Amino acid sequence: MAPRDLRGRFRRRAAKANLFVPDALAERLVAYYELLTRWNRKINLTSIEDVDEAIDRLLLEPLAAARHIPAAAAKLMDIGSGGGSPAIPFKLALPNVQLTMVEVKARKSAFLREAIRQLGLERAQVENARYEELLARPELHETQDVVSLRAVRAEARVLTTLQAFVADGGVLVLFRGAGGPDAPPVVPPLEWSGTFPLVESLQSRISVLSKRRIGSPLVVR
Numbered sequence: 021m022a023p024r025d026l027r028g029r030f031r032r033r034a035a036k037a038n039l040f041v042p043d044a045l046a047e048r049l050v051a052y053y054e055l056l057t058r059w060n061r062k063i064n065l066t067s068i069e070d071v072d073e074a075i076d077r078l079l080l081e082p083l084a085a086a087r088h089i090p091a092a093a094a095k096l097m098d099i100g101s102g103g104g105s106p107a108i109p110f111k112l113a114l115p116n117v118q119l120t121m122v123e124v125k126a127r128k129s130a131f132l133r134e135a136i137r138q139l140g141l142e143r144a145q146v147e148n149a150r151y152e153e154l155l156a157r158p159e160l161h162e163t164q165d166v167v168s169l170r171a172v173r174a175e176a177r178v179l180t181t182l183q184a185f186v187a188d189g190g191v192l193v194l195f196r197g198a199g200g201p202d203a204p205p206v207v208p209p210l211e212w213s214g215t216f217p218l219v220e221s222l223q224s225r226i227s228v229l230s231k232r233r234i235g236s237p238l239v240v241r
Contacts, residue, residue: 026050026053026054026071027046027047027050029071029072029075030046030049030050030053030075030079031046033072033075033076033080034046034080034083036221037076037080037084037219037220037221039080039083039084041083045112045113048112048139049079049083049109049112051138051139052079052104052108052109052112052135052139053074053075053078053079055134055135055138055139056078056103056104056105056131056135059103059131059134060103063127063128063131065102065103065104065128065131066078066102066103066105072221073221073222076219076221076222077105077219077222077224078103078105078109079105079109080219081105081106081195081218081219081222081224082105082106082109082110082113083109083113084218084219084226085106085110085168085193085195085218085226086109086110086113086114088193088216088226088228089110089114089166089191089193090165090166090190090191092165093114093117093165093166093190094116094117094118094165095117095118095120095163095164095165095166095187096110096111096114096117096118096119096120096164096165096166096167096168097119097120097121097122097164097166097167097168097185098110098119098120098121098122098167098168098169099122099151099167099168099169099171099172099182100122100123100124100151100169100170100171100172101121101122101123101128101132101146101171102123102125102128102171103128103131104121104131104132104135105170106168106170106195107119107121107132107168108132108135108139108141110168111141111144112139112141115142117143117166118143118144119141119143119144119145120144120145120146120147120164121144121145121146121147122146122147122149122150122151122154123146123147123148124148124149124150126148129146129148132146133146151172151181151182151185152181154185155181155184160185161184161185162184162185162186162187162188163185163187164185164186164187164190165186165187165189165190165191166186166190166191166192166193167182167185167186167190167191167192167193168192168193168195169182169192169193169194169195170194170195174194174196174204174205174227175205176205176207179192179204179205179206179207179210179229180207183207183209183210183231186210186231187231188231188232188233189230189231189232189233190230190231191213191228191229191230191231192210192228192229192231193226193227193228193229194226194227194228194229195218195224195225195226196215196224196225196226196227197222197223197224197225198223198224198225202215202225202227203215203227204227204229206229209231209232210229210230210231210232211229211230211232212227212228212229213228213229213230214227214228215227215228216228
């Protein structure tokens, strides 16, 4: 697809999703998508073949989710980053955030590093490791204002592990489909802040779990 046609298609999908995207941000998102599709011919970064669905899932869904990230967030860790969504759209929409992408597969990690280089992303890095392995690094404990999770199943065991990276007062955001209850599994010291719709065409949702500050009461809904 020609770049001009892709930009037009992105604009139409954004309007349908009721998302306003500034021109500069739209250009960078399209550049990321073009890089992703080129690499996808060599390694499997995404299995989504329909262009409209790919735009909605890979670009617009993270933009809608970014509205639920605290404005003061300074550090964001994305678990199982794969082809870079939602992490890279998050970074493009929130350029002041320090981004850490965690990806265990070496070839996907290579793509993520190339995306950082090609897109000129500052304060962005890739950890080629399992997230469990990062627990051995005390300098990462309770340092992240946001931890995002889409490619990994959000079981109680997983949330118990990931909350170790979330700073007091930070959030863990879970991308979810249409099925299942609004409230995800909740493990102390996390509490469910709410579940919100993202992109109507995907019937997708995001659940926000807050890590209570030291000394604050835990609220269980």
